[in-house]
Amino acid sequence: MSVLASVLLRRLRTVYVDQAGPRPGDPSTDEGLVALEAELLDRGFAPNAQLRAALAWLGPAGLADAGRQMIAHIDAELGADRTHMPLFRSFPASVPDDTFQLWIDRVFTLLLQWPKQPCVLCGTVGSVHPVSPCAHLVCRECWDGADYSGCPVCHRRVDPADPFLKPVPPRHAREVSVGPLKVLALGRDARADAVTALRTLLARRTPLPPRDREDLAVLLAHAPTGVEWFPEDVPVRETKALVLGRMLRVRERRAGALELLGRHLTTATDVLRLLCVWSGGEADLIEPPRLRSLPRGLRRRLLALLDGLSAPSLVEDVLRHPVLWKRAAEILHPYEQHARHPKAAMAFAVLRGTDVSGAAAPGDAGTPGEARPRDTSAAGTASSGTPSPDTGVAGAVAAETLPHPTNTPGIPLAEALLRTAAAHPDAVRVDGARLRAATWSARVEQALAEKDAEGALALLARRPGELLRRLDHLLRLRPLDVLPEDFADVLRRALPQAGPAPLLAALGRLRIRHLPSERRVFFPRGQVTHAYTLDDSRAPLSPVVTREVCALLEAEAVRRLSATPRVDLAVLDSALTGLAVPATERADAKALVAVPRGSTQPLPDGEVMRLFLHWTEPAKTRVDLDLSVALYDENWEFAGLCDYTNLVYGERWAVHSGDLTSAPAPDGATEYVDLDLTSLGGRGVRYALPVVFSYNDIAFERLLDAFAGFMTLPSAAEEARDASYDPRTVRQRYDLVGDSRVHVPLMVDLRHRTFLWTDLHLSAAEGYHNVYRHAADLGRAGRDLYQYFASGRTTLWDLAVWHAAARADEVAVVRRAPRPGADDELWHYVRRAAEPDTAFAARVRALEAPERRERPDGVPGGASADELAGEAAAKKHVLLALVHGGVAPERATGEVYRLLPGPVDGCGLTPLAAGDLVAALG
Numbered sequence: 001m002s003v004l005a006s007v008l009l010r011r012l013r014t015v016y017v018d019q020a021g022p023r024p025g026d027p028s029t030d031e032g033l034v035a036l037e038a039e040l041l042d043r044g045f046a047p048n049a050q051l052r053a054a055l056a057w058l059g060p061a062g063l064a065d066a067g068r069q070m071i072a073h074i075d076a077e078l079g080a081d082r083t084h085m086p087l088f089r090s091f092p093a094s095v096p097d098d099t100f101q102l103w104i105d106r107v108f109t110l111l112l113q114w115p116k117q118p119c120v121l122c123g124t125v126g127s128v129h130p131v132s133p134c135a136h137l138v139c140r141e142c143w144d145g146a147d148y149s150g151c152p153v154c155h156r157r158v159d160p161a162d163p164f165l166k167p168v169p170p171r172h173a174r175e176v177s178v179g180p181l182k183v184l185a186l187g188r189d190a191r192a193d194a195v196t197a198l199r200t201l202l203a204r205r206t207p208l209p210p211r212d213r214e215d216l217a218v219l220l221a222h223a224p225t226g227v228e229w230f231p232e233d234v235p236v237r238e239t240k241a242l243v244l245g246r247m248l249r250v251r252e253r254r255a256g257a258l259e260l261l262g263r264h265l266t267t268a269t270d271v272l273r274l275l276c277v278w279s280g281g282e283a284d285l286i287e288p289p290r291l292r293s294l295p296r297g298l299r300r301r302l303l304a305l306l307d308g309l310s311a312p313s314l315v316e317d318v319l320r321h322p323v324l325w326k327r328a329a330e331i332l333h334p335y336e337q338h339a340r341h342p343k344a345a346m347a348f349a350v351l352r353g354t355d356v357s358g359a360a361a362p363g364d365a366g367t368p369g370e371a372r373p374r375d376t377s378a379a380g381t382a383s384s385g386t387p388s389p390d391t392g393v394a395g396a397v398a399a400e401t402l403p404h405p406t407n408t409p410g411i412p413l414a415e416a417l418l419r420t421a422a423a424h425p426d427a428v429r430v431d432g433a434r435l436r437a438a439t440w441s442a443r444v445e446q447a448l449a450e451k452d453a454e455g456a457l458a459l460l461a462r463r464p465g466e467l468l469r470r471l472d473h474l475l476r477l478r479p480l481d482v483l484p485e486d487f488a489d490v491l492r493r494a495l496p497q498a499g500p501a502p503l504l505a506a507l508g509r510l511r512i513r514h515l516p517s518e519r520r521v522f523f524p525r526g527q528v529t530h531a532y533t534l535d536d537s538r539a540p541l542s543p544v545v546t547r548e549v550c551a552l553l554e555a556e557a558v559r560r561l562s563a564t565p566r567v568d569l570a571v572l573d574s575a576l577t578g579l580a581v582p583a584t585e586r587a588d589a590k591a592l593v594a595v596p597r598g599s600t601q602p603l604p605d606g607e608v609m610r611l612f613l614h615w616t617e618p619a620k621t622r623v624d625l626d627l628s629v630a631l632y633d634e635n636w637e638f639a640g641l642c643d644y645t646n647l648v649y650g651e652r653w654a655v656h657s658g659d660l661t662s663a664p665a666p667d668g669a670t671e672y673v674d675l676d677l678t679s680l681g682g683r684g685v686r687y688a689l690p691v692v693f694s695y696n697d698i699a700f701e702r703l704l705d706a707f708a709g710f711m712t713l714p715s716a717a718e719e720a721r722d723a724s725y726d727p728r729t730v731r732q733r734y735d736l737v738g739d740s741r742v743h744v745p746l747m748v749d750l751r752h753r754t755f756l757w758t759d760l761h762l763s764a765a766e767g768y769h770n771v772y773r774h775a776a777d778l779g780r781a782g783r784d785l786y787q788y789f790a791s792g793r794t795t796l797w798d799l800a801v802w803h804a805a806a807r808a809d810e811v812a813v814v815r816r817a818p819r820p821g822a823d824d825e826l827w828h829y830v831r832r833a834a835e836p837d838t839a840f841a842a843r844v845r846a847l848e849a850p851e852r853r854e855r856p857d858g859v860p861g862g863a864s865a866d867e868l869a870g871e872a873a874a875k876k877h878v879l880l881a882l883v884h885g886g887v888a889p890e891r892a893t894g895e896v897y898r899l900l901p902g903p904v905d906g907c908g909l910t911p912l913a914a915g916d917l918v919a920a921l922g
Helices: 002-012 028-042 049-057 061-076 099-112 190-202 209-219 235-249 253-263 266-277 296-307 311-320 321-331 340-351 394-400 413-424 440-449 453-460 465-470 471-475 487-495 500-510 541-560 574-578 675-681 773-788 796-807 837-845 865-873 912-917
Strands: 043-048 128-130 135-140 184-185 430-431 433-439 517-523 534-536 569-573 600-602 606-615 625-632 638-642 652-655 671-678 686-692 703-711 728-735 743-750 753-761 810-815 824-831 853-854 878-883 893-900 910-912
Touching: 002 190, 002 209, 028 043, 028 061, 028 440, 043 049, 049 061, 049 184, 061 728, 099 625, 135 296, 184 209, 190 235, 190 638, 209 235, 235 253, 235 266, 266 296, 266 311, 266 321, 296 321, 296 340, 311 321, 311 340, 311 433, 321 340, 321 569, 340 413, 340 433, 394 728, 394 753, 430 837, 433 796, 440 453, 453 465, 453 471, 453 487, 465 471, 465 500, 471 500, 471 541, 487 541, 500 541, 500 912, 517 773, 517 865, 534 773, 541 796, 569 574, 569 796, 569 865, 574 600, 574 796, 625 652, 625 671, 625 773, 625 865, 638 652, 638 773, 638 796, 671 675, 675 686, 675 810, 686 703, 703 743, 743 773, 743 810, 773 853, 796 837, 796 878, 810 865, 824 837, 824 865, 865 878, 893 912, 910 912
Parallel strands: 043 184, 569 810, 569 878, 878 893, 893 910
Antiparallel strands: 128 135, 430 433, 517 534, 600 753, 606 671, 606 703, 625 638, 625 686, 652 671, 686 743, 703 728, 743 753, 810 824, 824 853
């Protein structure tokens, strides 16, 4: 229950009070409840009235237990459950200005210091002693044991019992930048809430990131064993295979899962994903596991599913993952049932290049055992007609030339394969002694290569998703000044069958294709996100063509949303323009705030941005991670750095906490970098790129624990800061995972006080990693990504406007001030008489002049634009789409998407994720 409670607290912000109540004679818990509330407030949380009343009812023991659990779950989420102690414990005040002199002193100490001799630096007698466990000779006069947490020479962690370490001086109270308050609600039924959260994950329209996949496993373990809760449709095939595969692995759920397979596995790749999950792997097919054997009933069920698919799609899907399907064939044994499942056998014959020479012509009776087809795949061939236990498919091929009780007598495998191939000329063709695929993809590639626009369009119209992915290529096959009517007709017919992801991606790309572009950016599939760039040699498209195509795509999006439930009022936040629509979340980091990659957001309030890194190394393996910041000017020319080689940049505009080179359990190691945003921005620095390097080339996935993020501190004065890790100031925290050594989480634009969330991993050859080695790559990646994400992306603002225009006749927009110091406003848009949804959406999206404007009072304590929006939405059925959850309508019903928490969380509205807004386009 503890793991489930942690997941539900993080996902639903609910707390379940199931501890024992008070006993006769128990003292009052009023003081304990006040203390617990103070602990929660220190972490940015507060209980609602129902939760507080439930906690107040508990006795002392129950309250203490409930409080410990809540604090533990919240601290784990914020990273405050770890020991955070940088190298310089009095950071930032004690960090020396001269990093080079510090390095010289360390080298002199390492090379020239001798035991029982005066210190080589200060000459003090009797002050030199070794430290544990590295045994370096350290002078107690030169190096302050109250400030250092590691060895001054090698910077490895020092044994806490070593006399070198001295107590840390007491810290003074300091001003803290308080972030948004998150409300905790009282949960009534944990198992029912688990099903609700599980169904929400299954409804997502993008592949689940790692944390959500872990949560799905926890939620599934607490779902009922039946399948009544299973939704009619799971949009993402990876998610569908993931949950079905995990259900099959549990004996109590297997019967129910078998009932679902026929309805939910609709392609051969679905079956392959299921086999990977059944074998303990993931459904993304990126790093497939060794496949496990199958029970006979499940094996026959999967072969029947494969045989029920159309032959062209079956053959094409099998050829997409040839190596993995050959391994799958060894556990499916498709030739054992070739008469019962002829199309499945034919697909594997194409895959494995099975020799069908010597078979009777299709239509002839043939002689049992006459033809002996030979398997020429890499799996090997059988040496006799009787397969051994480990001969796999090759042995099965030879064995099937003999009579089989379940097959049609008198028809050997080779002849059956030829007969099946003759019945499906659209899928395969006979090429001598082999069956060859006649794939749709090959015909499309041939048409594109020959610049056959009509033929390619006709083929791609059969698969609307591929049509949208190849739309740019199609439009470049011939010069176009306007969109041909036949092309437009094909698009109109195909768009209703396209998925949301290709629809939104095509719209984002084509919006700017009439403009010249210097670089293209690609994000290949993987466990972590890498980016590759190249020069863009494509000619721009006609502005008329791109405008017409984008109009068709937007009209289709609005048309789909018009079928969703209506609302009385939609309230939108104009700051949504900075949030990108989530394209794929498969490789996203486990983050405190789920910001879609490519989103630009204002930096939280505060003069100092404190970056942090914490890691714990495995036993007997030293891991040296480094937190660094690369600084660039307006033209992305390298301007400087703040890292272990340069602890202080400029006049202490950026300060590093020191380089810890080991992180033994249980405390691990922590590094900080403080950035004075105002000072850096005024000294010719435009961009700051925080980077996490694995200096000694140990992949993040090998660490026991590793995470990073940033806080915001109110004051730039060093005396107002210390080295403490205050969870109230944490604005983002993300885990470091995967086979990666270099991670760039974000890019800070110091001029505009914004950050671009990248969550990008750079390729790293073996060796030692630091900013100097990767400075050029970092600058090039930063420039290309900044240009790529700056324009042409479909945003959550677009999506929210389409929702609003399709579902409401009145839209209120919280118009954020275009410049600092100005007031936000509330703009009201009302649908005009007979105004189409698309025209209404265009007005709102372009922020044209509204029907009415409301300005804040402009006096201290007066109503803000968020409060005006809350009053407008009170007692109505509403849709809210916000960045900050500051709009809190009283007694309203409906749904709300918000990126950051706020008062809206306590209004009883159904919360939505960004993926839920996309899901409505399905």
